[in-house]
Amino acid sequence: MGMSDETEVKKEAAGTGEEEARVGVFVCDCGSNIQGAVRCADVRDFAADLPGVVSAEEGKWICSVDFLNRMKASVQENNLNRVVVACCTPRTHEKLFRKTVAEAGMNPYQLEFVSTREQVSWVHRTNQDVATDKAKDLVKMGVAKARLLEPGEEIRLPVGQKCLIIGGGAAGLTAAAAVASQGYQVYLVEREKELGGLLNKIGTVAPEGDVAAELKATLVDAVKKYDNVTIFTGAKIENIEGYIGNYKVKVSVDGQETEFGADTIIVATGMAEIDCMGQFLYGEDPNVVTQLQLEGMLKDGAVQGKKKNVVFIQCVNSRNEQRGCCTVGCSVSVKNARAIKQADPDANVYVVYRDMITVKEEYVHLKEVMKEGVNFVRYDVEKPPVVQKADGSLAVKVYDVLLGQEVELPADLVVLTTGFCGPEGVSDLRGLLKVSANADNFYQEQHIKLGPLDFAAAGIYLAGSARNPKPMKDVRDEGYGAAMRASIPMTRGFVEAEGIVAKIDHTNCIECGICSKKCPYGAIKLGGEKGKTPQVIEALCKGCGTCAADCPKECIQIVHFTDEQLMAAVDAALEENPEKKVIAFVCHWCAHGAVDIAGVGRMEYPTPVRIVRVMCSARVAQRFVQHALDKGAAGVLVAGCEFPTCHYITGNYECKDRLEKLRKKLDKKGYDTSKVWEVWLSAAMGPKWVATQKEMVKALGLE
Secondary structure (H helix, E strand, C coil): CCCHHHCEEECCCCCCCCCCCCEEEEEECCCCCCCCCCCHHHHHHHHHCCCCEEEEEEECCCCCHHHHHHHHHHHHHCCCCEEEEEECCHHHHHHHHHHHHHHCCCCHHHEEEEECHHHHHCCCCCCHHHHHHHHHHHHHHHHHHHCCCCCCCEEEEECCCEEEEECCCHHHHHHHHHHHCCCCEEEEECCCCCCCHHHHCCCEECCCCEEHHHHHHHHHHHHHCCCCEEEECCEEEEEEECCCCCEEEEEEECCEEEEEEECEEEECCCCEECCCCCCCCCCCCCCEEEHHHHHHHHHHCCCCCCCCEEEEEEEECCCCCCCCCCCCHHHHHHHHHHHHHHHCCCCEEEEEECCCCCCCHHHHHHHHHHHCCCEEEECECCECCEEEEECCEEEEEEEECCCCEEEEEEECEEEEEECEECCCCHHHHHHHHCCCECCCCCECCCECCCECCECCCCCEEECHHHCCCCCHHHHHHHHHHHHHHHHHHHHHCEEEECCCCEEECCCCCCCCCHHHHHCCCCCEEEECCCCCEEEECCCCCCCCCHHHHHCCCCCEEECCCCHHHHHHHHHHHCCCCHHHCEEEEEECCHHHHHHHHHHHCCCCCCCCEEEEEECCHHHCCHHHHHHHHHCCCCEEEEEEECCCCCCCCCHHHHHHHHHHHHHHHHHHHCCCHHHEEEEEECCCCHHHHHHHHHHHHHHCCCC
16 A cells, blocks of 8 residues: 555454355345335345355345344354345445444445346336346346455545645635634735735625725734734745645745645635737727726726716626636626716716626616616627727727617727636646646636535645636635635544555556556555656545556556456356347446436336446446457447536546547457447436437347
8 A cells, every 4th residue: 555654544344355255135125116126035036046145135125224233133143244235226325234234344345236226126117027137137246246345444644734725815815714713724825915816906896895905904814813824925836745634835935935734725816807808909999998907997096087988898708609607797897887877977887788697686786776877788699799999989889689779889988897717827736736727727626516615636625716706705605615624634633535446466567657647636656766656545546447447457456346346247247148238337426326317217218238337437448348248248338427527527538538449449350339339427317318228229229
């Protein structure tokens, strides 16, 4: 195990994995949910005769307290070291059964889950014979894999109480005060000479109208009152190395370097306006400005009473093919239009818009500003406004959708409400942190629903407009949220990883470094005498399997999902009538969620598919697909997360690329590549899963 001197291993149960497999199979009726379509007693009797099985039982509700106690007793009475449960979906009940067998003294990672409800009884209700045969196949596959399961271990990595916060704007200051208030050391690094971020450049905050300078002063004072906060301004981060609990940071201020250690990191680098140069005469006429420039003019009194005709143009560099809504543009325009109108009631203020997207109190402000005399002109995206200059004066020509005619608006000042991007320096920082950012230099969260404030790499969190544009309330809320996320491992004193991790056998390793380059979590470091030997930091590994699938010498295995275990499941499925079956490698997260949704919805689909669960589609090696074809499978389907999301960041991209290369290889070898299918699903796409089954079965002639 790599970095073993800094990693604590918490063993869940004894066992070497080398003893003779003694498998217990527990078949659930689930009331009538499974029993109504599957003859569960037949499945139990079938399981009892499988190799390695020493005990097979059937229960009406095997997740009930009574049966769980029976399961624990059976593990002890029969000296079981492997358990297969045939019931519902692992996405809801796997942890429960793992906990149960662990309490009986068995290693919880030597439990295998078979879904006979969502994958059989709920989707094959009309033919009990066919449903029962499929359930038997799935149990057979589960037992074949279970016999080869090795013990797993929970991995702990110690975490101290030092937090690096990058960015001294509203989100960073909020996070810094929240972390410091718990007594933890905070290092706050701001690249500008002054804390405050965009609060330094605006007069008031939309939509509330709070004075930016006052809010900044409150936030700064809240941070500076803590002695456990070290602030660097005008600073540049020169280097960051390490991982959660063990980051080494180098910061320079005016050429003088400071080094310190950190255990967690919060990124709150904010946002910047997208350059409008060359659009709507911006850069050619000084009276064409952006919203941020207008903010400065309002602070300096350069607009009030001096610009009688002001025209705002909305959705510049946003809501196009490159990016969506900028989120805050409408609110900011309403605020600033109102400020101009209130300062000079005689001013003519126009907001040229596509749609005014406002929520809650923002809508209230919109209605009020309309009453105060601000004019709103709606344009169509196919007929955008045009800024013209004649005789030294500006005018905006636009087709007013509501009037049904073109209008010309005189303009002493044209204000462009542009979209946003990540600020300068994001590219360098994301390289140091080894995290993802999109084309606009906004950092990408681990998962928009499952980890909105987390990066994929453990111990690094993000907040505020570093992720995307948002109003001040959301910026501060995310600052608090990121602080709480970072505080969890610092409070516990450790981070714990599930036992499904990568293991490297260096016997045949050629030290190519592919595993280290491909790992989305930075969990494989290169070390040894030549600095080329891969070592797994198990506490950081998520078990996606990208490294194992791409290792040219097959030196890497994933605990609970080894090559041998997955191949055994495939072989068991194809032992009889392989030409009538499709092997489907399905990721545990979104794709399996879609499978479950199809089951919950009782969506009938053809019976040939036999699912082999993997944690991520990235685990599906080319050799798996070819092996199934060599065994005579009618087809192979790989199902992963819908693009662009993936529970393991880039796993689906890695898999798709691998499949494209595989088809070329198979084609050269004479294989029928029309047998290799793929589908990318969100967890809600049960209907798409069903449609894919029907289409594939029809194309393969299995109807």
